[in-house]
Amino acid sequence: MLIKTKKEIPSSEITPESAYKQRREFLIGSANIAIGAGALSAGLISPTALAQSDGLRSRAPEDLNLASKPSWLVDIVRSRSDAPVIGPYTTAEALTPFEDTTTYNNFFEFGNGKGDPASRAQDFKIDPWSVEIAGEVNKPGMYNLEDILQPQSLEERIYRLRCVEAFSMVIPWIGFPLANLINRFEPNSNARFIEFETLYDPEQMPGQAARTSSLGWPYREGLRMDEAMHPLAILAVGMYDDILPAQNGAPLRLVVPWKYGFKSIKSIVRINFRQDMPRTAWNDYAEDEYGFYSNVNPDVSHPRWSQSSERRLPSGLFDRRIPTQIFNGYANEVAHLYAGMDLSANF
Ligand code: MTE
Numbered sequence: 001m002l003i004k005t006k007k008e009i010p011s012s013e014i015t016p017e018s019a020y021k022q023r024r025e026f027l028i029g030s031a032n033i034a035i036g037a038g039a040l041s042a043g044l045i046s047p048t049a050l051a052q053s054d055g056l057r058s059r060a061p062e063d064l065n066l067a068s069k070p071s072w073l074v075d076i077v078r079s080r081s082d083a084p085v086i087g088p089y090t091t092a093e094a095l096t097p098f099e100d101t102t103t104y105n106n107f108f109e110f111g112n113g114k115g116d117p118a119s120r121a122q123d124f125k126i127d128p129w130s131v132e133i134a135g136e137v138n139k140p141g142m143y144n145l146e147d148i149l150q151p152q153s154l155e156e157r158i159y160r161l162r163c164v165e166a167f168s169m170v171i172p173w174i175g176f177p178l179a180n181l182i183n184r185f186e187p188n189s190n191a192r193f194i195e196f197e198t199l200y201d202p203e204q205m206p207g208q209a210a211r212t213s214s215l216g217w218p219y220r221e222g223l224r225m226d227e228a229m230h231p232l233a234i235l236a237v238g239m240y241d242d243i244l245p246a247q248n249g250a251p252l253r254l255v256v257p258w259k260y261g262f263k264s265i266k267s268i269v270r271i272n273f274r275q276d277m278p279r280t281a282w283n284d285y286a287e288d289e290y291g292f293y294s295n296v297n298p299d300v301s302h303p304r305w306s307q308s309s310e311r312r313l314p315s316g317l318f319d320r321r322i323p324t325q326i327f328n329g330y331a332n333e334v335a336h337l338y339a340g341m342d343l344s345a346n347f
Contacts, residue, residue: 063102065246067123072146073251077238080154080174088333089232090158096169098240100314105247106163107266108215109198109205117247120206124246131252135195135273138186145251149237151184152176157234157255162296162328164260168310173255174238179229187225187273195222195278196254197270215281221265222278222292223256224337232257232333235268258330260294291347293338296328300344 084090107117129145154174162168182194198219202209208217227233233256237244244250249266256263262282272278282290289303298308312320327334338346 063098063118063245064243064250065118065121065124066243066250067125068127069243070127070251073127073149073237073243076149076154077174077243078241080156080238084156084158084172088330090156091160091170091329093158093160093170095158095172095240096313101169101171101239102245102247104167104313106165106261107207107247107249108213109207109217109219109267110247111207111210112212112214116207118245121246124204124250126246126251129251129269131268132270132272133185134270136188136191136275137273138188139184148181148252149176152180154237159232159255159257160328161255161257161261161264162310162324164262164290164294164302164307166305166307166310166324167313168322168324169313172240173234173236174241175234175236175255177231178233178235178254179231181235181271182225182228185273190275191273192225193222193274193277194225194228195220195270195272195274196265196268197272198265199267199269214285216284217281218269219265219281220278221254221263221280222274223263224277226337227256227334230334230337232330258295258327258334260296262290263294293343293346295334295338295343295347296324297326297343297347298324299326300347 086092103118104114105117106114107121110117110120126145130142131145131148132142133140154176156172156174158170158172160168161171187194198217199205200208200218202217207213223233233254236249236253236255237251239245239248244253249264249268252268253266254264254268277292280290280292282294283292296307301307307324309321310324312322325331
């Protein structure tokens with residue numbers, strides 16, 4: 001993606017990998033690695049309890065980078081249902097530490113460097129927040145976040161997130177199935193696709209104002225309706241037991257774990273039900289490189305790099321490279337959505 005783009009991004013914008021690694025090197029080899037997958041798969045201990053006891057979720061309030069923390073949101077995120085059950089919707093793999101998932105980000109509205117979102121998203125305003133529901137639905141309108149969340153019960157899902165740039169993480173999200181929101185607003189029979197848009201606010205999001213900006217704004221993503229209705233697709237409002245930090249897409253983001261990370265659009269303000277396939281920010285940027293489907297697929301290389309393996313964060317002195325799995329390891333759940341499709345043509 002932005003490792004080396006066609007429309008080059010100045011190198012000064014990109015966090016040097018060496019700096020990132022230096023920050024990480026004393027942490028690698030810590031509790032994260034020590035988490036025993038054997039004990040987990042034997043069902044001896046929940047990943048939540050183990051991860052908590054290992055301190056991987058520890059965080060400081062300022063890490064959220066928010067102008068204010070709405071207490072109603074904090075309350076519902078914290079009162080979510082119990083620890084997840086390991087299974088298709090929650091992996092037992094070791095969590096990526098909070099420090100990594102909140103300092104090594106792609107959120108180009110705040111800049112092109114991996115560290116930019118954490119350093120430039122300070123005092124991001126999420127209160128009030130509204131989401132427009134538009135297009136082929138029976139109940140269009142502007143809904144405030146409280147209203148969007150009011151009927152939903154939140155749960156934790158521990159998912160792998162595989163970026164198209166070939167790094168990956170394991171993140172404990174708190175959210176609810178996207179299908180529940182879709183059903184509530186009653187799409188009509190014309191609705192075949194769903195389109196999402198991120199906030200456009202160059203005053204708060206310096207990347208949108210920058211002349212080096214590589215993407216067209218607002219950031220847009222889309223799913224086919226059957227993909228959107230799949231129970232693995234969630235809207236997240238929290239991670240690691242609290243609300244989302246600004247850099248991770250506060251207050252509301254999509255998480256589609258079987259697709260490359262760029263489909264998981266952050267800070268959503270508009271959800272539009274459509275008859276035709278929407279263009280997306282990355283299609284518009286380079287459609288020969290970033291397709292609409294963007295399912296994780298080790299057999300279909302990006303034109304400029306292989307997708308056969310990935311670097312699992314945290315990185316340390318030595319990268320942890322692991323093989324990439326088709327559909328990011330969720331094939332049993334989602335492969336049927338693409339039956340009969342040529343996955344290299346529909347990348
Ligand atoms: N959403 C918006 N609005 N803007 C972005 O730049 N980056 C995407 C995705 N969602 C992005 C976005 C990419 S490329 C990835 S890999 C994931 O967010 C990264 O999510 P994370 O920073 O929470 O790990």
